[in-house]
Amino acid sequence: MQTYQYPKSQALFQRAVQVIPCGIYGHFSPAPLIPATDYPFYTEKAKGARFWDVDGNEFVDYMCAYGPMVLGYNHPQVDAAAAAQVAAGNCFTGASPLMVELAECLVDMISGMDWAFFAKNGGDVTNYAVMAARDATCRKKIVMIKGGYHGVAPWMQAPGHHGLLDDDWRNIIRIDWNDAAAFERVIQEHPKDIAAFIATPYHVPAFSDSVMPAEGYWKKIETLCRENGIILISDDIRHGFRLDLKGSHHHFGFQPDLVCFCKAIANGYPISALMGTAAMKPMVSRIFYTGSYWFQSQPMAAALTTLQELKAVDGPEKMRVIGEKLGNGLVSAAARHGFDLRITGAPAMPYLRITDDESLMLHQDWCAECTKRGAYFTPHHNWFVSTAHTDEDIEKTLAIADEAFQVVRKKYNRL
Amino acid sequence: MQTYQYPKSQALFQRAVQVIPCGIYGHFSPAPLIPATDYPFYTEKAKGARFWDVDGNEFVDYMCAYGPMVLGYNHPQVDAAAAAQVAAGNCFTGASPLMVELAECLVDMISGMDWAFFAKNGGDVTNYAVMAARDATCRKKIVMIKGGYHGVAPWMQAPGHHGLLDDDWRNIIRIDWNDAAAFERVIQEHPKDIAAFIATPYHVPAFSDSVMPAEGYWKKIETLCRENGIILISDDIRHGFRLDLKGSHHHFGFQPDLVCFCKAIANGYPISALMGTAAMKPMVSRIFYTGSYWFQSQPMAAALTTLQELKAVDGPEKMRVIGEKLGNGLVSAAARHGFDLRITGAPAMPYLRITDDESLMLHQDWCAECTKRGAYFTPHHNWFVSTAHTDEDIEKTLAIADEAFQVVRKKYNRL
Numbered sequence: 146m147q148t149y150q151y152p153k154s155q156a157l158f159q160r161a162v163q164v165i166p167c168g169i170y171g172h173f174s175p176a177p178l179i180p181a182t183d184y185p186f187y188t189e190k191a192k193g194a195r196f197w198d199v200d201g202n203e204f205v206d207y208m209c210a211y212g213p214m215v216l217g218y219n220h221p222q223v224d225a226a227a228a229a230q231v232a233a234g235n236c237f238t239g240a241s242p243l244m245v246e247l248a249e250c251l252v253d254m255i256s257g258m259d260w261a262f263f264a265k266n267g268g269d270v271t272n273y274a275v276m277a278a279r280d281a282t283c284r285k286k287i288v289m290i291k292g293g294y295h296g297v298a299p300w301m302q303a304p305g306h307h308g309l310l311d312d313d314w315r316n317i318i319r320i321d322w323n324d325a326a327a328f329e330r331v332i333q334e335h336p337k338d339i340a341a342f343i344a345t346p347y348h349v350p351a352f353s354d355s356v357m358p359a360e361g362y363w364k365k366i367e368t369l370c371r372e373n374g375i376i377l378i379s380d381d382i383r384h385g386f387r388l389d390l391k392g393s394h395h396h397f398g399f400q401p402d403l404v405c406f407c408k409a410i411a412n413g414y415p416i417s418a419l420m421g422t423a424a425m426k427p428m429v430s431r432i433f434y435t436g437s438y439w440f441q442s443q444p445m446a447a448a449l450t451t452l453q454e455l456k457a458v459d460g461p462e463k464m465r466v467i468g469e470k471l472g473n474g475l476v477s478a479a480a481r482h483g484f485d486l487r488i489t490g491a492p493a494m495p496y497l498r499i500t501d502d503e504s505l506m507l508h509q510d511w512c513a514e515c516t517k518r519g520a521y522f523t524p525h526h527n528w529f530v531s532t533a534h535t536d537e538d539i540e541k542t543l544a545i546a547d548e549a550f551q552v553v554r555k556k557y558n559r560l
Numbered sequence: 561m562q563t564y565q566y567p568k569s570q571a572l573f574q575r576a577v578q579v580i581p582c583g584i585y586g587h588f589s590p591a592p593l594i595p596a597t598d599y600p601f602y603t604e605k606a607k608g609a610r611f612w613d614v615d616g617n618e619f620v621d622y623m624c625a626y627g628p629m630v631l632g633y634n635h636p637q638v639d640a641a642a643a644a645q646v647a648a649g650n651c652f653t654g655a656s657p658l659m660v661e662l663a664e665c666l667v668d669m670i671s672g673m674d675w676a677f678f679a680k681n682g683g684d685v686t687n688y689a690v691m692a693a694r695d696a697t698c699r700k701k702i703v704m705i706k707g708g709y710h711g712v713a714p715w716m717q718a719p720g721h722h723g724l725l726d727d728d729w730r731n732i733i734r735i736d737w738n739d740a741a742a743f744e745r746v747i748q749e750h751p752k753d754i755a756a757f758i759a760t761p762y763h764v765p766a767f768s769d770s771v772m773p774a775e776g777y778w779k780k781i782e783t784l785c786r787e788n789g790i791i792l793i794s795d796d797i798r799h800g801f802r803l804d805l806k807g808s809h810h811h812f813g814f815q816p817d818l819v820c821f822c823k824a825i826a827n828g829y830p831i832s833a834l835m836g837t838a839a840m841k842p843m844v845s846r847i848f849y850t851g852s853y854w855f856q857s858q859p860m861a862a863a864l865t866t867l868q869e870l871k872a873v874d875g876p877e878k879m880r881v882i883g884e885k886l887g888n889g890l891v892s893a894a895a896r897h898g899f900d901l902r903i904t905g906a907p908a909m910p911y912l913r914i915t916d917d918e919s920l921m922l923h924q925d926w927c928a929e930c931t932k933r934g935a936y937f938t939p940h941h942n943w944f945v946s947t948a949h950t951d952e953d954i955e956k957t958l959a960i961a962d963e964a965f966q967v968v969r970k971k972y973n974r975l
Contacts, residue, residue, distance in 0.1 A: 157660050164663040164675050166841050169655055171850030187657050191649035199657055208653040213852055218649050228643060234606035234633055236828030238623040238936065240584055242602050242614055245572050248579040260579050265680040265830060266851045276714065276723030285725055297849050298713065299691065308691030308847040310700055315727050382852070408852050413651030415680060415830050415853035426581050432723040434712050435586030436681045437628055437797070437823050438830035521653065 146548055148517040149202040154186045157199060161186075172211055172526065179523065183513035191218030194534040196521075204521040205538045207471075209529035212383055212408035215464075216454050217533025223412045223450045230446035241442035247449055251406075251420060254452065256395035258404055258420035262429060264439050267382035267407035268296025270419040271343065273434050274403045275300075277421070278341035278376035281428040285316040286335050288328060288342045288375075292350035293319075295343060295380050295405075322348040322356055325365040332373050342370055343378040346393035347490065352505075352525045354498060355490030363399035370402075376425070382407040382417070386452075387493040387529070389461055409455075414447035455532070461493065463532045467539065468492025471530065474543040482550035483559055496527040507557050514549035515542075561963055563932040564617040569601045572614060576601075587626055587941065594938065598928035606633030608948040611936075619936040620953045622886075624944035627798055627823035630879075631869055632948025638827045638865045645861035656857035662864055666821075666835060669867065671810035673819055673835035677844065679854050682797035682822035683711025685834040686758065688849050689818045690715075692836070693756035693791035696843040700731040701750050703743060703757045703790075707765035708734075710758060710795050710820075737763040737771055740780040747788050757785055758793040761808035762905065767920075767940045769913060770905030778814035785817075791840070797822040797832070801867075802908040802944070804876055824870075829862035870947070876908065878947045882954065883907025886945065889958040897965035898974055911942040922972050929964035930957075 158181055162168035169186055172179075185198030194217055196206050209215065216223060230243065248261040264270055275287055287300070295301045299313035318335070320327040322344070332339055344366075348356040370377040379394045379401040386409040389396035394404060402425050407417035415438075421429060454460070469492045479486035485500040499508040505524070512522040520542040522528070554560055573596055577583035584601055587594075600613030609632055611621050624630065631638060645658065663676040679685055690702055702715070710716045714728035733750070735742040737759070747754055759781075763771040785792040794809045794816040801824040804811035809819060817840050822832035830853075836844060869875075884907045894901035900915040914923040920939070927937040935957040937943070969975060 157657055160664070161660045164667045165660070166675055166677055166845040169659075170677065171854060184654075186654055187660075188649065188652035188654045189657070191652055196649065196652060196654075198654070206653055210651045210653050210855075211852065213651050214653075218652075219647075224646060224650075227646070231639060231642070232634075234603065234611065235639075236625045236628050236830075237603040237606055237611060237633075238621055238625050238629075239599075239601055239603045239611075239613070242572055242604070244584075245576045245579070245602075249575070252579045260581055262581055262585065265853070266684065268851065269681065272713065273723075279725060280723040285727070297851070298687065302848065306848050307843075308688075308695040308849075310694060310731065312700070312727065312730050315730075316725065413853075413856070415651075415856055417852075428722075430581040433717065433721045434723075436683065436712070437626065437832075438680070438828075439586060440625075441828070441830055 146518045146545065149200070149519070151181065151185050151198065151200050153199040155181050157187050180513070184516055193217040194531055194538050202519070204516070204519050205542050206521045207528040207530065208521060208523055209531050210413055212529050213413040215386060215409035215460065215531050216412050216451060217531055220412055220454070222454055223447050226450040227414055227443050227447040230442050235443050236438055236441040240440045241445060243442050243445040243449065244440065247445045250449055250452055251418060254390055255404065255420055256391040257400050257422065258392070259423040260421055260426050262419045263445070264417045264419070264436055265415050266296065267405065267417050268298055268301065269436065270405040270407065270417045271295040271301065271380055271382070272298050273419050273429070273432070274343065274378045274405055275341060276432050276434070277403065277425060277429045278378065280432060281376055281425060282340045282374060284338050284340040286318055286339045287316060288318045288320060288331055288339055290322045290344045290348060291319045292322070292348070293344055323359045323362050325362055325369065328366060328369055332369060339373065339375045341376040341378050342366060343380055345380045346384045346388065346397055349383060349490065349496065349527050354487065355496040355527055358397055363397050367399045376403060377401040379404045381405055384494065385409060386455055387461060387464055388491055390455055410451065411444045411448035412451040414444035416444035416448055458532055460532050464493035464530050465491070467534045468495055468530045470539050471542065474539060475546055478543060478547045478550055481547070482554050484550060490527055494527045494529050507553055510556065511549050511553045514552045515545050518545040518548060520545040561933045561960065564600070564615070564934070566596065566600050566613065566615050568614040570596050572602050595928070599931055608632040609946055609950065609953050617934070619931070619934050620957050621936045622943040622945065623936060623938055624946050625828055627944050628828040630801060630824035630875065630946050631827045631866060632946055635827055635869070637869055638862050641865040642829055642858050642862040645857050650858050651853055651856040655855045656860060658857050658860040658864065659855065662860045665864060665867055666833060669805060670819065670835055671806040672815050672837065673807070674838040675836055675841050677834045678860070679832045679834070680830050680851060681711065682820065682832050683713055683716065684851065685820040685822065685832045686710040686716065686795055686797070687713050688834050688844070688847070689793045689820055690756060690758065691847050691849070692818065692840060692844045693793065695847060696791055696840060697755045697789060699753050699755040701733055701754045702731060703733045703735060703746055703754055705737045705759045705763060706734045707737070707763070708759055738774045738777050740777055740784065743781060743784055747784060754788065754790050756791040756793050757781060758795055760795045761799045761803065761812055764798060764905060764911070764942050769902065770911040770942055773812055778812050782814045791818060792816040794819045796820055799909065800824060801870055802876060802879055803906055805870055825866065826859045826863035827866040829859035831859035831863055873947055875947050879908035879945050880906070882949045883910055883945045885954050886957065889954060890961055893958055893962045893965055896962070897969050899965060905942055909942045909944050922968055925971065926964050926968045929967045930960050933960040933963060935960040
């Protein structure tokens, strides 16, 4: 196969570094992890599970905009609903009736949740959840998981990042994932001062394997929360609507007080949601929390159609099947070339790692070689699949992966 | 005139309170300030400076979605640019080339700013600015203005609100607006521990008059910042693009290190921007700051067209003229009925108050009576005008205001 070149992407990046910090930010920063020689930085258009960069190269996308794309790029029904709403109006002084319809739709769908509140970022609602838990309990401390990610507000970030103060973690306690005993100890050490426990439904740290909840873990956490008056927050921003349309807490059999959604909720239109139990409603109601665009109606129209479509096609089951086909194929391809490729997490959002590669360089190289042939793979973050990934996409991907394994096998003398 | 009824709005609100905290939130909460008997809560459609509620009532809007609407609702060019981008694709795994174009456009437009970074909420960028200031200075304290508003993150909110901890203000110092001497005192009290001064270009507190900067105020603040190594942050989220297309700091003649934009930047499509000087670029570059939808390309397309259109029509001048016509007309109408209506702030975003009304009830009633006749006025927040407000809109509004003055005059026995 011919490998892609990115002259236009690189030229744009050179313009970008003049006028944008880092040139490009977020998951693309620090840039060395995703080098501009191997990866396209700028996207021209997209359709289904594929996108085309500014150099005209075509990719099967396994990052799905880092989660938001769940039904395929430019999904006709979602985009039509969004466009129809914009034709009426988009961001009004008041709310649109769609806000009520969307809240009703979510309350109907999500297990055990009685209300919904809408914002823009995932971090808007994880932050709101924490404020609500503090207000509900009159306590300060928040227990979270080491390596857990809930957004970029200072308290959410891990020590070591820039722009943060020690004061930001004054009330944050981090424990290991799957360690219910650690949670018990923390409760004993801070009697009646733990406001909330917040975690993702299963653990998705960057740079290491995803870890499912141990048998009985969530039930134990739930019990400890109930017994000690602690608010249980499920951060379902990344997992939500990919594992279970009733919420990932339903999938894993626990009952949170608050659940955070974002990403897949509207197939790329910007909206997040905090949902909660009836008992939490008075507490969140008295908190002042708002944003300039939070009544914007276009993403609400998109969300209603996205949720409807996910139900209609049984999105989670479809993504499980596709994800398994992809994973099995990649593991086989790796094995044919003498590599042990380990896949963790749910098939709909797999984390991949070549185990016989301590430096991570071989795995990075393999991802880059795949990307340069049209299968967009990033090395140290979980991937996402969508309902739009077809058998043809998977076959193309597996052929690319096979060739890429051959390339790294030669490069690393694993012949 | 016939006054409006809101049966459908009220019925929707009754459904909403079942599934949404407060039923409706943000500026509409706590609800008593904007009673459902006087105000429409749900908007069906909008066009130009007008919107129609779910009961079919038509309003000339003076809140402009609380700022985002600046060129008129459903602006054909902005919506066409947004739709064209969505036809190519919206929220990609990578950025769109529009991100670079928009940063270049802003750097070209805004006085003294060398780069731009994009997020969603205004609060995303005020928060980022504060993190950058702390990282740049290795200091903790942030000086802000009593009654200033920079978003809803805990440190931004004023003590007294729910969901907050005393710890949230550990490093926040609030001083009075226009009191440069207070800033000097604070600098002396906390030598080398002030990271930033953040304020809006002029003061827009809720429930009281807007206050312009005193003669020499901003120059004095700027000098104190320079002399003491303090980062100067202009929060131009509310004022930006309504006073001066080079930034409100240009309008008032000062030079900040960082400027925050949002609201009017894309005529209702959700995007915010932090801009800064070259000296600040390395500091912001090393901070990890990102969000699920921050590469979304539709709002970037909308922003490019919005800024172009604002230039083409000289938006700030157009809004100044319209705002003065509105203000002068309202003051005259008030005087004819024996009321002293005081207008403060820029004509493009006036704050109104009937001075002979200590309880604020008469002013609230007057706003409600205007709204019930089709001029959407809220009582305790500055209003916004847009380039889409026509002479016909103003004439209709002044006729409504006249009749509403007559109604409250009778009701309060001011005959």
